[in-house]
Amino acid sequence: MMQPLPGFRDFLPPSCAARNALFACWRETCRRYGFVEWDGPILEPTELFQKKSGPEIVAQLFNFTDKGGREVTLRPELTPTLARVVATHEREFRKPFKWFSIAQCFRYEKQQRGRLREHFQLNCDILGDASPAAEAELIALAIDLLRAFRFTEKEVVVRLSDREFWTDLLRAHSVPEERWSDLLSVIDKSEREPRDKTAAQLGSVAGPVLEVLDGGGRSEKLEQLVDALRLRGLADFVKIDLSIVRGLAYYTGVVFEVFDRSGTFRAIAGGGRYDNLIGQLSDGAVGLPAVGFAMGDVVLGEMIAAVPAARERMTKLVLNAQALDLYLVIAKEERRPDAVRQLQSLREAGWRVDYPLTPTKVGKQFQIAEAFGAKATLLYGDEWPSVKMKTLATREELLLPNEDLFTHIQRTWSH
């Protein structure tokens, strides 16, 4: 009773401030790229995910039957909802859509490091543009989302691949289409398996596939994508790696995953092109090419904690988000009504101001002001109708007639 459910997090004020700082950073970066925010329901019909997600996701659905007998699921990912929403509202917006969302997602599985039963996921998608420019724009955003936390090309890398490269190869070797999904899954796992096991599973196409996995493959499409990112000064962040396939069933072209260079963590983000999903979901009524990615808060949070520059920036953001501007020190209880009156005006002027609700020793009030990160205290005591303002960082004190307080603060602090 005194603990949250396994795999669910309580966000106490410091961790909530960190979470919000992360969200704010995500939002700000997406907005710089001209992306607008949307959101869908946390609960959806189970059917929506069974049809469109990869087998790993379906096996771990957080699904149940609701009181009305509906089969429903706490969303494991956002893309099927995006497809549903866009198929319905496609005509209301100018294409291409550049949409992002910060969505809590759920899975029912055993807890592991970096994998809880809930996490928050940033989803960024460009819909209605089939050009390679959309991939470049999206991957540039993924990189800038990491740079916003002070990560450099020394810490993170985007591994680029192309599903179409593989399906072209399988088609060229006359592999029947119903075997593609199994073979793609073998390729996806090849990095963590001995070569002979992979070869056995690949059967007749073992030769050409292994040649590519051993570095003998070339994709002009991916090389052009790297060039497009070079134009933006971001080429050092990316690397062509054809062994990436990604588990989700709906990808159709370029796919990518973002990793830390040290190989300590799970993928920070992943995505790709999924040109058929919206058409499938709308039974062909609306066909929109699409490319998107997701980035989770848990692995990113672990990365931030592990990289000093990122951690430092996050600490600063958290402190700024939580700090007060002013703390009112009531040194004489007779002055309380005067302090409360000014409290209200100071807050109305937009400052973050707190004060002791009940009589409190002056020394303790100063401690509270420090603990809450107040920039300055205002002391209401014998000096009234003047107020003593103390800047806590410098210990500077200044006696101000109470009616001059506002202009003084407004003038000294950039708001």
Add this chain to the structure above:
Amino acid sequence: MMQPLPGFRDFLPPSCAARNALFACWRETCRRYGFVEWDGPILEPTELFQKKSGPEIVAQLFNFTDKGGREVTLRPELTPTLARVVATHEREFRKPFKWFSIAQCFRYEKQQRGRLREHFQLNCDILGDASPAAEAELIALAIDLLRAFRFTEKEVVVRLSDREFWTDLLRAHSVPEERWSDLLSVIDKSEREPRDKTAAQLGSVAGPVLEVLDGGGRSEKLEQLVDALRLRGLADFVKIDLSIVRGLAYYTGVVFEVFDRSGTFRAIAGGGRYDNLIGQLSDGAVGLPAVGFAMGDVVLGEMIAAVPAARERMTKLVLNAQALDLYLVIAKEERRPDAVRQLQSLREAGWRVDYPLTPTKVGKQFQIAEAFGAKATLLYGDEWPSVKMKTLATREELLLPNEDLFTHIQRTWSH
């Protein structure tokens, strides 16, 4: 399949921007009052709510059995979670806690106007302070949350009551404690019932209770609370109304509800003092007096839409949140690489910038720039290495060498 589940909302970009503007306004106002943000899990053990919530909430729980056989519930309210969290982490924070949260909450019931199956709720609580100053501080916050949306005392009113007033009265008339809850519920509903029906249900205490309901009651505690709010200039927003009791079982003292004066909408917010809940939840280990309220996004949204000043402010916030700073118009495709290079630098400088991913007619590019609310366009064409900057509001045009672009924009726009 193409619709969300009944009672759940899709947030398309305009409604998501409105939701975010509402959240931002809530956050900003709470922070001015020195409140810090926290959050709990969206899913909790059902037991947490069965024990502590009022009968209306328990009847409408969105509960189910998870795959591990646990009885779980999509949270209907945040207060039991707050009590759980605070009982566990009480020693880690300085008292009083001034905490707020913006939490999605759920209920399973038939949909009605202003009541969906999910909504977002702002919760604000002060814990660890039993003084009347805490009530004044909290109600002032509730009022300023409404003033932040430009509501005035002409549109909204906080109705103040006190459960202790009623329990004192029942005790004075020797009503046994096990009957209090039923009688409080009769008092709560009295406004919507004929007097004789209420009288019959009240039985032996009908006389003294009706006298109060007809205006014959006086509460010194509430009068002092009004005085405390008068000190802050907020007395016109409040009204003593002893007929308010509130359904939740855990309230112990002052209770209040916020309504629109026209009586068109459901309660915008409601709350009160609940001094025993945290003690009960921790089996007496941690006793913390508490006072809090919740404000939902649905009724508030309807109110904002209905009041011109509020609607106007919201429209402005939504436009600001969605607008671009710059749109790059590519008039000559040869200039695309130059434009993309500057795109990257402009975004890195913090501006919101977009551009056409694929070749697009110049006229259409200007239309897109207008549609996305860009402040200015930068035209890349024959003028290169100069760029033509056009301020869309004034139609002013300026030819700038591309290397001067940054200093010019930085200088003209306050960022």
